[in-house]
Amino acid sequence: MALRKRKTVIEPFALEHTNIVTGDEDGRTLDDMTIVIDENGRISQVMPSKQIGVPQGYHRIDASGKFVAPGLINLHVHLFSDGRPIDPKQATPKGQALLSKLVRTPAGRAYIRTKAMSGIDALLNSGVTTIRTVGDVGYTVVGLRDKIAAGKMLGPRVFSSGPMLAAPGGHGAPLVALECDDEAAARTNVEANIDHGVNAIKIAATGGITDSQVPGEAGSPQMDVESMRTICDAAHACGILVAAHAQSPEGVRNALTAGVDTIEHGSALDDELLDLFRENPNSLNGYSSLIPTLSAGLSINAFPREVTGITEVQYENSKPVSEGMLAGARQAHMNGIRVGVGTDTGMTFVTQYATWRELYLLSHYAGFTAAQAFHAATQVNAEILGIEQETGSIEVGKAADLLVLDADPALDLRTLTAPKLVVAAGRPVWRPKVKRYDDIDTMLDERL
Incomplete structure (x- = not known):
């Protein structure tokens, strides 16, 4: 279903005789239930089917034998690419500078808008009803x-960061990041983002793999703590969470000390870092969370360079970073740190439609059960964003963000690859469908 074809009026309906996936950590389900969605896109009733009376005039859908689950939430999304291998020539300083100029032309802006719309459509049709872009x-x-919030387009709930904030020549600059020479520039740039209406902020605390040009650059600290603190203070004053790209223990420590709310990617964690996650006095809510993005880290290491197209430097930089990301995910989970789900969509081999694969990787490599991974992608992610009263579970009064599935995802995560129906804030996506890259999917299925 294309974004531009949505209906702006919500038609109330009921899903009858279904099994409800609660999204709880223990994988609990409720049998033979009916869910009623009102004209405001809210869940008005959730009761055993034999006890409920569906209001007259509501469209009634027999969901016998199906499982209705909360919509997925993806906390680490980029909408400028689709997951095909990124050309390393475009990731050089010269390449990024050229692209930065091109995307700011009328044709370039139209291209970026088309790519973003396509990504949003793929995410929604794959069952993601809330996203956070982070660059x-x-x-x-x-x-x-x-436009989505105003009912003019069909799409998931969106938290958008606008451009990242980076050190001069830092990760993502200048294509998807504003460069901060000092604290004053950091303040100016974060205020510019907020003035443009962003409801998320992203800092590049360290170098990254995709645009690294020298050995050791990925994970190397780039932005100083004082500048990051300035950004966090300004964002928090507006109630906005701050994410930080950080791929080394030192980078994670600096970002947490500055007060970031989520660490993206992460690293191996020691006791001091675990304590900072648990109690972070400079963060918005007094704690910080980890978004491991194993989809990006493990995928780029699973294949030879001839397949991914990355350079030798990027490949060598990816090894310790990916190992650290996996170690950090395991340690955080074992020690009760909030671990959310984000995939780093748009990066090499991280398609917009494969949020389910991050859950699979968490369950196969990071010590999660399938139920815990699904819990992280729904209830935990909603708590991290501060929208747990709005979405993340199937409860009366919450937005109807729902998936209709053939099986219980707590027992079979692959059922998430083919939702039968997606509902975003009460608006159904009938017969959801995405354009798949069968070659990428097959290779990932075989290797991971």
Whole structure:
């Protein structure tokens, strides 16, 4: 279903005789239940089917034998790419500078908008009903977010960061990041993002793999603690969470000390870092969370360079970073740290439609059960974003963000690859469908 074809009026309906996936950590389900969605897109009733009376005039859908689950939440999304291998020539300083100029032309802006719309559509049709972008080209996604919220487009709930904030020449600059020379520039840039209407902020605390040019650059600290603190203070004053790209223990420590709310990717964790996650006095809510993005880290290491197209430097940089990400995910989970789900969509071999694969990787490599992974992608992610009263579970009064599935995802995560129906804030996506890259999917299925 294309974004531009949505209906702006919600038609109330009921899903009858279904099994409800609660999204709880223990994988609990409720049998033979009926869910009623009102004209405001809210869940108005959740009761055993034999006890409920569906209001007259509501469309009634027999969901016997199906499982209705909360919609997925993806906390680490980029909408400027689709998951095909990124050309390493475009990731050089010269390449990024050229692309930065091109995407700011009328044709370039139209291209970026088309890519963003395509990504949003793929995410929604694959069962993702809330996303957070963490590094955009300009502010196109902010505009799309507002159209979705106003009922003019069909899409998931969107938290958009706009451009990242990076050190001079840092990760993502200048294509998807504003460069901060010092604390004053950091303050100016974060205020510019907020003035453009963002409802998320992203810092590049360390170097990254995809645009690294020298050995050791990925994970190397880039932005100083003082500048990051300035950004966090300004964002928190507006109630906005701050994410930080951080891929080394030192980078994670610096970002947490500055007060970031989520660490993206992460690293191996020691007792001091675990304590900082648990109690972070400079964060918005007094704690910080980890978003491991194993989809990006493990995928780029699973294949030879001839397949992924990355450079020798990027490949060598990816090894310790990916090992650290996996170690950090395991340690955080074992020690009760909030671990959320984000995939790093748009990166090499991380398609927009494969949020389910992050759950699979968490359950196969990081010590999660399938139920715990699904819990992380729904209830935990909603708590991290501060929207647990709005979404993340199937309860009366919450937005109807729902998936209709053939099986219980707590027992079979692959059922998430083919939702039969997606409902976003009460608006159904009938017969959801995505354009798949069979070659990428097959290779990942065989290797991971």
